Amino acid sequence: MEKVKVGLIGFGNIGTGVVKTFQHNAEKINEEVGKKVELVKIADKDVTTPREVEIDSELLTEDYREILNDPSIDIVMELVGGVDPAYKMIKEALRKGKNVVTANKDLLAKHSAELIALAQEKQVALAFEASVGGGIPLIRTIRDSLAANNINYILGILNGTSNYILTKMYDEPDMSFEEILVQAQELGYAEADPTSDIEGYDAANKAAILASIAFGQKITLDDVYTEGITRITPRDITYTSELGYIIKLLAVIRKMINGVEVRVHPVLLPEDHILSSVSDVINTVMFDLDLVGNTMLHGPGAGALPTASSVLSDVIEIAKHLHNKKVPRFLTPYTFDREKEIVSMDDVVSGYYIRMQVYDRPGVLATVGSVFAKYDVSIAVVLQKESNIGGWVPLIVLTHPIKDAPMKKALEEIKQHDEILRGDPFYIRILDV
């Protein structure tokens, strides 16, 4: 039986999942490929800490170059994560004519165009199914299954940690964001440093990758407008629920006449929207397509074994196609050579949910109303649920759709009215698709 040899750089959590998969599902993998796929070398700077998997110590090395310099290895899996040193490792691997499989969203959201061009120059594959959506097959679905469609938009719940926290805020209306975050950390659903998850950067990395592939433009993290979920309070949960909405951190990637919108921020979804029911750490991506209409993929967006499933799907595909050390060009067909046209956030249109802490006295609404009118912000709903004559109360305003720029100007001007307002107004956009 023909053999395909594979090396692994990065023996952490996901790397361990990949090694387990090679051990447990070898028969399935070999059967799919029609060749024997062998994991022959594992590199990590730490080769001594015990992992949850038995491994022949001869496979281990501290020097990743042992993998790159082994001419018998055709496929290298990079599971180190982070931009450096993974960037250097992948470039070296591609230059040496290795096919590369990676799950590295941070790296791809920065350097995908360059790395893909290098892979194409070297006639090898660069595959990254695991970089977005964990075990959910998004990249390949766009590339193969939906290939005949033009994509209108993609909506994605792409970060499990923030979706878990938001879900819990609905389940536990008396707990603050901070309390729920601590609980999530204790349960292992949030990392010790949760910044990337709760500030939206993790989802933004994934959105940049999806947007690049969907629209053939070199879209990087810097192009993604990003807001996190840290300012959402139990009051917002209560009020939006009463108004018939659910708050989700959503990636919105959308083809408009003047370019592509790529943004990650909290949104209000109507309760009966199909994405509203996606709870806990689950990821879900909805595509709107010119032929299919709406279709949706749903599953675990993280975790060692789901991610290993996607890594191995890439390894299997490359191994199948490998012939005389070459793979066909169309295994890495993404060329991001369309002119980049990103819609400025100023021009993005949404309705707004606005929560302000105002002084409970006559004339407040008149002031708010006149500022909004000045910027053509049309008010749909005003809610003052509590009463505290002479004190501070939350005032909720829902607006009709309006561009971001005038809305933000209106909010800036309202902030000047400290005779009626305490603190900054807080807003969440209402999903407009």
Next chain:
Amino acid sequence: MEKVKVGLIGFGNIGTGVVKTFQHNAEKINEEVGKKVELVKIADKDVTTPREVEIDSELLTEDYREILNDPSIDIVMELVGGVDPAYKMIKEALRKGKNVVTANKDLLAKHSAELIALAQEKQVALAFEASVGGGIPLIRTIRDSLAANNINYILGILNGTSNYILTKMYDEPDMSFEEILVQAQELGYAEADPTSDIEGYDAANKAAILASIAFGQKITLDDVYTEGITRITPRDITYTSELGYIIKLLAVIRKMINGVEVRVHPVLLPEDHILSSVSDVINTVMFDLDLVGNTMLHGPGAGALPTASSVLSDVIEIAKHLHNKKVPRFLTPYTFDREKEIVSMDDVVSGYYIRMQVYDRPGVLATVGSVFAKYDVSIAVVLQKESNIGGWVPLIVLTHPIKDAPMKKALEEIKQHDEILRGDPFYIRILDV
């Protein structure tokens, strides 16, 4: 630019969708393939009835052999539907070395193994993404994206018409099954002859195809235990709702220690089950996998353009891989050569919802209880919601999980007790996964 020529047999509803797609999305298709994909011939026995698409009359022919005999055509799309004459057409096409793309579930549920073997012998592709799930990419997802996983089970809402009817029965509790069916026919959601949809055969065809691919066994329609939805009444909707369940027509494909369960029948799903919220004509398939866990695909299971999307995804894949008139073996990798092991329905274990029309008098429960006890059927819930002393009332029983064979024997025996019973007991299985 290199050219790939394509012929279409069958210019009906889906054929028209495919022609439209070739016209509107030519640029996208050619870009994906990196070659010019041309539709050069369309065969149909009726070439005169106007379609919703403008077409050069020179492309049309009444003789499908014009396509098969044209050596310049590499890919043939069979969209005639039904077993005959499509079976003959596809065999002829494969024998002549054409790659074949089909959406024909009836044909594949009967002859897939033979046709796939023929394609492999001739070194051409037989592709059928559109045969299951319309615009939802199921076949390719199993083949490529989930390839490293062993599949534990697949649950599918695979028939839009029956799902639409069941959804309406919840929305309109005063309308009978028959009234809703007539309405669905008027709205175009059910065909003039709805038998295949409402009796479960359409879903059973799709289940046979999915099961064959998932488990590498030659599973045909005859192997699929099939029940439809025609005996479900508004009372069942009301009672199951009160008990916290939703009725769905589900395909269950499941690997057990003693073989594969392949069955299509109504089930009671807990209200909070993710498949319970799938309404109207939408199709949804949930996979349970050894690496990924649960993942779900959701979208339009029928319709001309969604189906065209899947047909074209196959055409694009074959066109990409075509090289010197050959495609690689792994484009049609399914060999159903594992020994067929289907779990007998007698051995399938479920809880049961049973509705009986009984005489409202003392002793009835004792009779029912003693018959159930004789067959070791353990009762979980008994509900008699109405009272009609001396007359007939519905009696609802929910059982604990039990094999099909003893359950059916118990129901047979209860049927003999015509002193307490009017009509046959009606049952629905409770989903057990």
